Amino acid sequence: MDRLWTDFVNSDYHDWRGGDRSEDRLGNASWQQDFLNRWQLEAPVPASIEEESTMRSFRDDLQSLAIRLSIGTPFTEKDQAWLNDFMRAGEVIRRLVLQEQGLEVALVPIHAHWVQVMAEVAADFAMTLVEGEGKRIRSCDNPDCRWIFYDDTRSRTQKYCDDKMCGNLMKVRRFRAKRKLNSNGEKSET
Template structure:
């Protein structure tokens, strides 16, 4: 299941197959627009150099926090204060809305800028933690991937961001390493 915060964190792309290709998508104008559209957020595109720098710093720190939590570390008061600071920048008002002939209350952003987007990302991460699902935060076991994901499996044992891509790749790597080891053992016997 894709979440707002995982989509944002994974804007730092690395070739999951082990190649040298990597891409910081935060600076890509089409990525920025697609991200905003996908999550129904608003901010000026392209982001300014200062906004991009702030987003990179936020993304890297959020990624580091997610990795720490995926490794079983505790969420600290310092982490809480850091997230609260980002969420505070996202001022919202409550507004009654009608959707599918149902009345509801929505939190509507006051500002339309990248600080608001980061506040929404921080809030989505906070909701993940508050709902007791922080233990489902994972970092892909493929060391070349670096993808952060939310494990939505019933067993809570998902190791790879995608079983068909990283999962299969790692299975093939293990098979080849085992076959090479057996081949080397056979050579040493003869």
């Protein structure tokens, strides 16, 4: 399940197949626009150099926090203050809106800029923690991938961001390593 915060954190792409290709998508205007459209957010595109720098720092710190939580490190007061600072920067107003299911009170952003976007990302991450689902935050077991994901499986045992890509790749790597070990370790009969 893709979440706003995982989509943002995973903008730092690394070749999951083990190649040396990587791409920091935060600086790509088309990625920025697609991200905003996908999550129904607004900000000027392209982001300024200063905004990109702030977003990179925020992304890297959020990724680090997610990885720490995924290995069982407790959430600290310092982490809480850091998230609160980012959420505070994203001012919202309450507005009554009509949805297909009926009336709803929505939090509507006051500003349309990247600070607001980071506030929404921080809020989505915080909601993951509030809902008690921080233990479902995972880092892909494929060391080449580096993606952070939310484990939405019933058993809470998902190891890879995608079983068909990283999962299959790692299965093939294990099989080949085992086969190589067996072929080197077998005694020949003479």
